[in-house]
Amino acid sequence: MRKFSLLTLALFACDPEPDDAPATEEAAQVEAPALAAATTPTKPPPPRAEAMPDAEKAFTKARRLIAEHYVDPALDEGSLYTGAVEGMLARLGQHPSGHPINELLSPRELEELIQGTGGTVVGIGVMIEQVADIVVVRGVISGSPAARSGLRRGDRILEIDGVRAQGKPLVEIVDLIRGAAGTGVDLFVQRDTEEWHEKLVRATVAIENVESKLIGDKLGYLRLRGFAETTPAEFDAAVAALQTAGAQALVLDLRWCPGGVLDAAVAVTGSLLRDGQAIVTTTGRDEPAKVAAATGDGRWHALPLVALIGPETASGAEILVDALAAHKRATLIGAPTFGKGTVESIHELDNGWAIKISTGRFVGAGGEPLPGRGVKPNVPVPVAADAQPDPLEAVPAESDAALTTAMTWLEEHD
Numbered sequence: 001m002r003k004f005s006l007l008t009l010a011l012f013a014c015d016p017e018p019d020d021a022p023a024t025e026e027a028a029q030v031e032a033p034a035l036a037a038a039t040t041p042t043k044p045p046p047p048r049a050e051a052m053p054d055a056e057k058a059f060t061k062a063r064r065l066i067a068e069h070y071v072d073p074a075l076d077e078g079s080l081y082t083g084a085v086e087g088m089l090a091r092l093g094q095h096p097s098g099h100p101i102n103e104l105l106s107p108r109e110l111e112e113l114i115q116g117t118g119g120t121v122v123g124i125g126v127m128i129e130q131v132a133d134i135v136v137v138r139g140v141i142s143g144s145p146a147a148r149s150g151l152r153r154g155d156r157i158l159e160i161d162g163v164r165a166q167g168k169p170l171v172e173i174v175d176l177i178r179g180a181a182g183t184g185v186d187l188f189v190q191r192d193t194e195e196w197h198e199k200l201v202r203a204t205v206a207i208e209n210v211e212s213k214l215i216g217d218k219l220g221y222l223r224l225r226g227f228a229e230t231t232p233a234e235f236d237a238a239v240a241a242l243q244t245a246g247a248q249a250l251v252l253d254l255r256w257c258p259g260g261v262l263d264a265a266v267a268v269t270g271s272l273l274r275d276g277q278a279i280v281t282t283t284g285r286d287e288p289a290k291v292a293a294a295t296g297d298g299r300w301h302a303l304p305l306v307a308l309i310g311p312e313t314a315s316g317a318e319i320l321v322d323a324l325a326a327h328k329r330a331t332l333i334g335a336p337t338f339g340k341g342t343v344e345s346i347h348e349l350d351n352g353w354a355i356k357i358s359t360g361r362f363v364g365a366g367g368e369p370l371p372g373r374g375v376k377p378n379v380p381v382p383v384a385a386d387a388q389p390d391p392l393e394a395v396p397a398e399s400d401a402a403l404t405t406a407m408t409w410l411e412e413h414d
Contacts, residue, residue: 059084085355093358095340095371102344107352114346116207117261119230122181125205126151128173135165135173139391141208145200151189153391158195159188178202206230209260211392212238219407220247220303221395224268227260227316232267239271239300249304249414251406255334256389259315262343262362269320270294274301277327277365280319282343284360304413305330306406309375310383314338322364322375331409332375334402335383339374381405 052058067075085104092102105113115121125144126137135157140147157165160176177185179202187198209231211223220242224235239250259265262282269279273294283289307321307330318337324330343360363369381402390397396407 089355089357093342095338097338099338101340101342102357103355105346105354105356110346110348110352110354113356116226117228119209119228119234120204120206122204123178123202124185124200125203126177128157128170128177130170133167141205144205145203149198149200151198152191154191156190157187158190159186161186162188208234210234210238212242213392213395214242214245214247215251215396215407217246218248219410220245220250221253221403222250223253223389223392223395224257224317226257227262227264227268229261229264231260231264232271235268236271236299239303243303247303249306249410250300251306251308251403251410252330253308253389253403254313254317254321255308255310255383255387255402256312257314257317258312258338259317259340262316262319265316265319266292269323271298272300272303272305272320272329273298273323273327277323279323280362280364282360282362287360301329304410306410307332308402308406309334309337309377310387310402311335311338311374311385313375315340318370318375319362319364322366322370325375325378326365326367331379331406332377333379333406333409334377334381336376337370337374339370339372341370379405379409 063080066080067077082104089102089104094101123144125141125146127139127141129136129138137146137151137153137155137157139153140151157173157177159165160173163176165173165176177187179185181202181204184199184201187200189196189198207226207228207230209224209226209228211225213221215221220239222235222238222242224231239247242250266279270293273279275294275296277294279292279294281289281291305324307324309317309321309332313321313334314337318340321330321332321337325332341361341363342358343362344356345359346354346356348354364375366375383402390400396403398404
């Protein structure tokens with residue numbers, strides 16, 4: 001059984017600058033499930049539909065009764081209050097799948113979310129997973145200390161600074177690997193039958209949210225992993241490089257894109273549309289509806305385009321593909337998307353913790369609410385919920401039915 005790190009970002013995160021944290025009341029807007037938890041959440045039991053009468057008074061009495069009568073007298077009141085906050089958030093709107101939307105964030109989770117949306121973090125630049133309790137490198141960020149050292153996808157990390165990694169929880173492994181910029185870490189690595197110590201120095205790493213390559217002579221392939229503040233510039237640079245290399249059409253792979261910063265998603269979408277075409281409408285509790293639209297003909301509005309979607313295409317990625325479909329800008333191939341329609345903000349609690357709560361709703365350019373339905377493909381192709389992306393060097397893989405279908409579609413509609 002595999003345990004993945006969308007703690008992927010946690011491996012890079014360390015010691016954010018204080019100014020990077022969003023202000024309590026002026027929080028950066030993100031759309032969960034951006035930077036999702038490392039493991040698939042278990043669907044919680046539905047909360048009771050009814051509310052107690054005199055609930056505040058009953059809460060106080062329940063707390064007193066627990067303190068007086070619970071079998072274990074060594075109670076940590078902080079744990080009880082933490083659970084109460086988690087319970088309040090669980091009563092708010094959550095996704096039908098059980099994926100947490102409104103949730104409590106520990107200082108560590110808050111740090112990772114802030115740094116992830118910023119597009120640069122501190123670490124060695126690897127993504128890891130656990131396979132049968134063995135820590136395996138799932139990806140290496142180009143230009144990072146790990147890339148410069150020659151670490152590769154598939155390498156196994158057996159020890160970190162002399163501490164055995166096998167069997168440890170992923171979160172502990174992340175803590176061992178990450179650290180402050182300029183500090184060193186010693187990894188004991190295994191590749192096939194070869195074993196060696198790799199000494200690395202942690203540094204600021206630019207997160208690659210856009211991967212790209214030219215397939216054949218004329219087809220540009222782009223995989224979006226999320227929307228950070230740096231993603232629009234990264235996307236523009238990738239498309240420009242593909243076009244210079246000869247790309248005359250694009251496949252935009254959003255099957256593993258969980259969303260991210262709303263403004264970044266709108267900017268990328270606008271680069272693919274014509275002036276004035278609607279992208280998304282957002283509303284807040286006490287705010288009028290705001291319509292975001294493309295401003296000026298997007299730089300890439302004329303390139304033939306197919307978008308690949310699936311059950312992990314969520315939030316900002318759904319805004320993008322809904323706009324492409326609504327304006328007949330692209331053919332969507334794959335499976336229905338996640339189906340989310342809220343915008344979240346981060347609010348700090350003055351103790352290092354924070355809450356992520358829905359402070360707005362959005363409706364895509366298609367005009368239909370996304371929760372419970374998602375965005376439907378024009379050409380359905382099964383996409384397994386637990387499918388994982390192929391390494392970029394292996395694209396296009398023969399087993400990738402959706403990408404194969406996209407390539408055939410573009411050839412037939414050239």
